[in-house]
Amino acid sequence: GDVVTNPYDFTISGDTAYVVDGGGNVAYKVNLDGSGVEAIPLPKKLIDNPVFPPLPPGAEIPPGLVEVPPDGLPTTPGGLPTQALVQSVPTGGTIGPDGALYVGEYLGFPYPAGEARIFRIGEDNQPEVFLEGFSNITDLTFDEDGNLLVLQFSDVPQFAGDLTSLPGSLIQVAPDGTRTTLVAAGQGLESADGVVVGSDGEIYVTNRGVGPNRGSVVRVNVDDVGGVASVPEPSSILGLLTFSVLGGGAWLKRKSNRE
Incomplete structure (x- = not known):
């Protein structure tokens, strides 16, 4: 069969590199000299009552696009399965304060909202x-206070709008588990695909990462009292600083962090 691979992100800790492969649904651990390659599979997720994109009359979802549990399951009146085994599609990897690797997932078709995990x-x-x-x-990363920043490409399924401008968000998870939506x-944030904390302590995001001549690097401002400033359009400088326009599309992000 076809071999699908898409090394989407990687990070380095000590003498070890960690490569997150969204196509192969694995995280690789490899020594910097190229030896000792270990593949760590990321598990599929069982989704109940998955939401599928609307289909034209008489149309069907292509065979093999949706995996169903092996023991069979009931279907909707339209013939769609009421459960689906969805591939993980890992897309972000970062080393945590405890030295462990943390991996975020996108989840495959039908891109269910609210179901993605962090391993x-x-x-x-x-x-x-x-x-x-x-x-x-x-993408995901930790800040100097141990907060985990989680970037969501879209808050809705991928098919719910224009892929180049899906409404995304940035969520902060404190060490005690408290979640705060920063953006x-x-x-x-539209179809954003990368987040990093700069040497100045500010949060930077690669925004509009799909399509040519749309991408930009933006800065998210959080006010001094712990509130969050909204991120306006890139033409404004109140909450977002546009540094450059990226050509060619940044959908396939390549990022290297040395911890």
């Missing part, structure tokens, strides 16, 4: 669900 992978190379309840994660859907 923690320790020294035993076994992925454990660390957090869940996210949508279409494309909500509709506040300026």
